[in-house]
Amino acid sequence: xxxxxxxxxxxxxxxxxxxxxxxxxxxxxxxxxxxxxxxxxxxxxxxxxxxxxxxxxxxxxxxxxxxxxxxxxxxxxxxxxxxxxxxxxxxxxxxxxxxxxxxxxxxxxxxxxxxxxxxxxxxxxxxxxxxxxxxxxxxxxxxxxxxxxxxxxxxxxxxxxxxxxxxxxxxxxxxxxxxxxxxxxxxxxxxxxxxxxxxxxxxxxxxxxxxxxxxxxxxxxxxxxxxxxxxxxxxxxxxxxxxxxxxxxxxxxxxxxxxxxxxxxxxxxxxxxxxxxxxxxxxxxxxxxxxxxxxxxxxxxxxxxxxxxxxxxxxxxxxxxxxxxxxxxxxx
Ligand code: SF4
Numbered sequence: 001x002x003x004x005x006x007x008x009x010x011x012x013x014x015x016x017x018x019x020x021x022x023x024x025x026x027x028x029x030x031x032x033x034x035x036x037x038x039x040x041x042x043x044x045x046x047x048x049x050x051x052x053x054x055x056x057x058x059x060x061x062x063x064x065x066x067x068x069x070x071x072x073x074x075x076x077x078x079x080x081x082x083x084x085x086x087x088x089x090x091x092x093x094x095x096x097x098x099x100x101x102x103x104x105x106x107x108x109x110x111x112x113x114x115x116x117x118x119x120x121x122x123x124x125x126x127x128x129x130x131x132x133x134x135x136x137x138x139x140x141x142x143x144x145x146x147x148x149x150x151x152x153x154x155x156x157x158x159x160x161x162x163x164x165x166x167x168x169x170x171x172x173x174x175x176x177x178x179x180x181x182x183x184x185x186x187x188x189x190x191x192x193x194x195x196x197x198x199x200x201x202x203x204x205x206x207x208x209x210x211x212x213x214x215x216x217x218x219x220x221x222x223x224x225x226x227x228x229x230x231x232x233x234x235x236x237x238x239x240x241x242x243x244x245x246x247x248x249x250x251x252x253x254x255x256x257x258x259x260x261x262x263x264x265x266x267x268x269x270x271x272x273x274x275x276x277x278x279x280x281x282x283x284x285x286x287x288x289x290x291x292x293x294x295x296x297x298x299x300x301x302x303x304x305x306x307x308x309x310x311x312x313x314x315x316x317x318x319x320x321x322x323x324x325x326x327x328x329x330x331x332x
Pocket of ligand 1: 220221224231232233236237238239254258259263264265266268269
C-alpha cells in the first residue's frame with residue numbers, strides 16, 4: 001500500500017534552534033520511515049516578514065544544512081526550496097478565486113501580525129493561501145502542525161473543499177493534522193515561544209561552550225531568589241527543557257533536590273547544557289561536513305526541487321485545465 005504523503009515547511013531564518021528541533025524537526029526525522037515526506041524551506045513565506053535580501057540566501061543554505069544535520073535524508077524525503085518551484089505561488093494566486101477575504105481576516109495569526117504594521121502588507125493577509133497551496137500542490141494527506149497552525153490547516157481544508165466544489169473535481173484531498181507531541185517550546189526567557197527574532201533560543205549546531213553561555217541565562221523559578229530558597233520545578237522552564245534531554249532518573253533527582261534546595265540553579269543548568277551538547281554532538285559533526293561541502297547541499301536541493309516540480313506540474317496541469325487556463329488544449 002502506498003504510504004501517505006506528508007508536507008511540511010519551515011521559514012529560513014538561518015541555523016535551526018532548539019525550538020525548531022523539538023517542535024518540528026525531531027518529529028520530521030521520525031516520520032521519514034512512515035510517510036512519503038516532502039520538506040520545504042519556505043522562502044516565499046519569509047518575504048512577508050520583511051526578510052533581508054542580503055541575508056536570505058545564506059539563511060536558506062544554513063537551514064538546509066540544519067535539515068541535513070538533524071537527519072533529514074534526501075534518499076527518503078524530498079527536500080527543496082519553495083521559490084525553486086514557482087507552482088507554489090501560481091496555485092496560491094488561483095486559490096484567491098475561492099478564498100473569502102473574511103476567512104483570512106478571521107485568522108488569529110493575521111490579527112496578531114497585523115498589529116505590528118501601520119499599513120498591513122497584503123502578503124500577511126494572504127499568507128494562509130500560500131500555505132494551502134504548499135500543501136495542496138502535492139495533494140498531501142497529512143501535515144504535522146503545532147496547535148498554533150491548526151486554524152490555518154482548517155482553512156486549507158476549506159479551500160480544498162471550495163475548489164473541488166467550484167471546479168467539479170475531487171482533485172484535492174482534505175489533509176489531516178498530525179499534532180506534535182512536544183507542545184509549545186518556551187524560550188530561555190521563559191515567557192514567549194522560542195524564536196530567533198526574540199533572541200531566546202539555543203542554536204542546534206552551537207558548540208558546547210556556546211550552549212552553556214545561552215543556557216546559563218535561562219530564567220528559572222522567579223520565587224527562587226537565593227540559593228537556599230526551595231524551588232518549584234513545575235513552573236521552571238529549565239526543568240521543562242530537561243524533559244527532552246535528561247534521563248528520567250536524573251529528572252526525578254533534580255525534582256526532589258530543587259524542592260529541598262539541595263541543588264542550585266547553576267548546577268541544574270550545567271546538567272541541562274551538557275545533555276543538550278551531548279544530544280546535538282552528532283548533528284554538529286554532520287553540519288561540519290555539509291558546511292565544508294556546500295555544493296553537496298545545493299545538489300540535494302536541486303534534486304529535491306526537480307522531484308517536487310514533477311508532482312507540482314501534474315497538479316497544475318489539472319488545475320489549469322479545470323479553471324479554463326489550458327485554453328489552447330481546450331480549443332483544439
Ligand atoms: Fe529550575 Fe533547576 Fe533551579 Fe529548580 S534547580 S528552579 S528546576 S533551574
